[in-house]
Amino acid sequence: MAVAELTSPAASFAHNYNNANRLRSSQLYAPSSSCLSSDHFRSRYRSTVLPRITCSVNQVQNSAPVQVEAPKDKAECYGVFCLTYDLKAEEETKTWKKLINIAVSGAAGMISNHLLFKLASGEVFGPDQPIALRLLGSERSIQALEGVAMELEDSLFPLLREVNIGIDAYEVFQDAEWALLIGAKPRGPGIERADLLDINGQIFAEQGKALNAVASPNVKVMVVGNPCNTNALICLKNAPKIPAKNFHALTRLDENRAKCQLALKAGVFYDKVSNVTIWGNHSTTQVPDFLNAKIDGMPVKEVIKDDKWLEHEFTEKVQKRGGALIQKWGRSSAASTAVSIVDAIKSLVTPTPEGDWFSSGVYTSGNPYGIAEDIVFSMPCRSKGDGDYELVKEIQFDDYLRSRIAKTEAELLAEKRCVAHLTGEGIAYCDLPEDTMLPGEM
Numbered sequence: 346m347a348v349a350e351l352t353s354p355a356a357s358f359a360h361n362y363n364n365a366n367r368l369r370s371s372q373l374y375a376p377s378s379s380c381l382s383s384d385h386f387r388s389r390y391r392s393t394v395l396p397r398i399t400c401s402v403n404q405v406q407n408s409a410p411v412q413v414e415a416p417k418d419k420a421e422c423y424g425v426f427c428l429t430y431d432l433k434a435e436e437e438t439k440t441w442k443k444l445i446n447i448a449v450s451g452a453a454g455m456i457s458n459h460l461l462f463k464l465a466s467g468e469v470f471g472p473d474q475p476i477a478l479r480l481l482g483s484e485r486s487i488q489a490l491e492g493v494a495m496e497l498e499d500s501l502f503p504l505l506r507e508v509n510i511g512i513d514a515y516e517v518f519q520d521a522e523w524a525l526l527i528g529a530k531p532r533g534p535g536i537e538r539a540d541l542l543d544i545n546g547q548i549f550a551e552q553g554k555a556l557n558a559v560a561s562p563n564v565k566v567m568v569v570g571n572p573c574n575t576n577a578l579i580c581l582k583n584a585p586k587i588p589a590k591n592f593h594a595l596t597r598l599d600e601n602r603a604k605c606q607l608a609l610k611a612g613v614f615y616d617k618v619s620n621v622t623i624w625g626n627h628s629t630t631q632v633p634d635f636l637n638a639k640i641d642g643m644p645v646k647e648v649i650k651d652d653k654w655l656e657h658e659f660t661e662k663v664q665k666r667g668g669a670l671i672q673k674w675g676r677s678s679a680a681s682t683a684v685s686i687v688d689a690i691k692s693l694v695t696p697t698p699e700g701d702w703f704s705s706g707v708y709t710s711g712n713p714y715g716i717a718e719d720i721v722f723s724m725p726c727r728s729k730g731d732g733d734y735e736l737v738k739e740i741q742f743d744d745y746l747r748s749r750i751a752k753t754e755a756e757l758l759a760e761k762r763c764v765a766h767l768t769g770e771g772i773a774y775c776d777l778p779e780d781t782m783l784p785g786e787m
């Protein structure tokens with residue numbers, strides 16, 4: 346995927362979205378949107394032998410025999426890219442930070458449809474942080490991906506400088522500083538969990554290799570596609586150049602759900618609930634920790650004096666919230682998942698409030714809790730806001746919490762054995778516990 350470096354004033358509105366597939370098959374390079382709109386390109390060149398075009402801002406060079414006409418004048422430019430640039434906006438860019446590259450896979454999917462607009466609005470990385478979005482789709486979703494790019498274009502986000510689309514991870518992940526890996530196959534009827542681990546595991550093995558090869562060496566990777574813990578493990582094992590600590594499996598949605606249920610039971614607004622950990626797998630064996638959680642600064646068990654409710658109703662509600670939502674909506678949670686991805690990123694780029702922590706599925710090697718090494722397990726984390734995190738040490742355990750953690754740990758170890766062929770650890774052996782389910786499954 347070729348990317349034009351957009352430095353001119355027009356760049357703040359120039360969204361450079363290229364179809365990597367089209368690029369490969371047509372030898373077309375970098376049709377910078379300030380040179381030519383994607384729509385224009387699509388309609389004009391669809392069934393033609395394309396010229397090799399290199400294009401920087403305000404410049405088009407044809408280095409191969411030209412077989413079709415290049416646009417001649419400004420009248421042929423596309424929508425927003427034809428606007429006269431406002432000089433005041435140029436002044437503003439001087440105070441903005443250096444552009445960051447954010448790769449998103451499954452970019453034409455439901456979760457991304459919420460997330461991308463949050464990223465582009467500045468809600469996640471701040472109002473002075475320009476971003477480039479590198480959107481990875483599947484072959485089946487490439488048309489939809491262009492639709493997403495058009496909607497981003499129509500949104501006129503001042504912070505969104507580049508949009509590139511493609512289906513080759515080695516192109517799309519180039520120089521990525523954040524990789525939000527959402528794209529995965531859903532578990533359809535008749536697909537065994539072991540099969541899903543294999544099908545999606547292959548996607549994450551490939552994407553790990555691509556990140557290893559072309560992303561920024563300190564890229565932060567957030568795995569959302571399910572089964573996200575084991576997918577994150579596969580991804581990190583295939584990316585040995587990237588620190589294992591940089592990989593996260595999203596369990597923030599589960600944390601948010603747990604906070605909501607505790608707030609409801611205690612009759613307080615949810616901002617009063619803190620220190621909630623989700624332990625383990627993003628599956629129905631996950632453990633929402635009410636022993637260490639607090640309501641208005643007090644231990645939950647001192648506010649909600651109902652152990653039966655905490656151990657059974659609360660725990661199961663959080664574990665099965667995804668399934669309950671599917672029953673109502675007829676589809677899985679997308680908006681609240683996108684919100685939780687935003688929360689998860691913000692937790693890494695802003696300092697954690699004093700005394701609090703957040704949950705993330707992270708690599709267990711060196712953990713202080715005695716959890717098996719070499720898996721991706723949701724645990725309590727704290728960040729200074731530099732993109733990194735440390736595990737929280739001051740955690741209490743009781744027999745209930747230990748036994749629940751052991752169950753989700755056993756499940757993740759079984760998942761790991763099941764994908765040994767994808768992590769470079771030999772022959773896979775699948776002995777998954779029968780009750781292994783994703784939160785969205787009934």
Ligand SMILES: NC(=O)c1ccc[n+]([C@@H]2O[C@H](COP(=O)([O-])OP(=O)(O)OC[C@H]3O[C@@H](n4cnc5c(N)ncnc54)[C@H](O)[C@@H]3O)[C@@H](O)[C@H]2O)c1
Nearest residue numbers: 451453454455456482483486528529569570571595598682
């Ligand atoms: N961790 C969590 O908390 C959490 C919560 C909700 C959903 N999820 C998971 O997130 C994933 C996406 O959910 P969704 O609702 O957006 O699904 P979706 O089906 O709407 O979108 C997925 C998109 O990914 C694309 N895709 C498939 N394989 C791809 C590949 N190899 N590379 C790039 N793109 C690919 C598909 O074409 C599709 O456009 C699912 O696996 C879902 O189970 C996780």
